Amino acid sequence: MRKLILLLFLSFVLVACDEDANDTQDNKDDAENVVDTEQDESAEPAEPVYENVYPLTGIGTNEPIDNRIVGVMVNNHGNARPQTGLSKADVVFEILAEGMITRFLALYHSEQPEVVGPVRSAREYYFDLADRYGALYVYHGAANFVNDMLDDRGIDHIDGAHYDNDGYLFKRESFRVAPHNSYLLFNHVYDIATELGYDVKADHAPMPFLESDEIAAIDGEAASHVEIVYSNNPMEIVEYEYDASTEKYTRYNDREMTVELNTEEPIQVDNILIVETHHEVFDDAGRREIDVYSGGNAYLIQKGKAQQLQWENRDGKIVPVKDGKVVGFVPGKTWINVIPTSPGMQDSVTITGE
Structure with missing residues (x-):
């Protein structure tokens, strides 16, 4: 009888010790999990990896990039402000036109607004820059000698004077007075460019960007x-x-x-x-x-x-x-x-x- 009681007691002690050991291991595992979680939360998030990078902004995207840059002459006369569509431009050149008023060459690529404007006339240094960036050049009107330069140099250009207020590529707004009221309907630029025989697809070299x-x-x-x-x-x-x-x-x-x-x-x-x-x-x-x-x-x-x-x-x-x-x-x-x-x-x- 004493031997039976002793055996039962020893069995109880062994089970208790085994449970304590399991509890200790579980606590150890829990502690390690907490440490791992804390380390994961404090670690720097990995930068996303994109398939493509927009050449004018350096911003990544998983969308295909093959559309051509579009450069638009945007009016900056006091009577033309606020403008429409400038926030969507990747790069904007601001340069003096006549007098002391500046004008914009807005380059659109990663974003395409529905409307841009008011649109104004061409200048040589603007269309030369647009061409060197590989852009279609869109403007409204120009002196005859400027149009001749565009043709002679083979610059891909769209003159709004040929589409004035047609309601498809350009429209005149009633809340402003000409020449500050001509707006480009951007969604149709590539259609018109295709009709004119211009390339609307391009592989643009990127600008330099920092890591x-x-x-x-x-x-x-x-x-x-x-x-x-x-x-x-x-x-x-x-x-x-x-x-x-x-x-x-x-x-x-x-x-x-x-x-x-x-x-x-x-x-x-x-x-x-x-x-x-x-x-x-x-x-x-x-x-x-x-x-x-x-x-x-x-x-x-x-x-x-x-x-x-x-x-x-x-x-x-x-x-x-x-x-x-x-x-x-x-x-x-x-x-x-x-x-x-x-x-x-x-x-x-x-x-x-x-």
């Missing part, structure tokens, strides 16, 4: 506010205000925020490239020749920092250069402001920190 580690290492002077004075009389002042929450710059024209006409969405950009180059008026109408080839002084402004460097025209594209090496853009949208060498950077551009 993530290079973006984190951007250096330069603090640049929370940028002011570019094209003219004080009449007032033609462009400003960019840095928004640290979005890490983008909001654009202003003549002290008013640049917004989309219908939505009042502000125009925000990731890169501002200010380039200084020679301008020369060559006729009584005030038309200009502008050197977009020789290079010169420049500011590159991104992520709240401004770098003073040079610009060059490489393979048709205007790019920032430092110590002979191309400096990349932050992935996103870019505005390139071209200013005259006289009065030049020192008198035309003011950059301030916080």
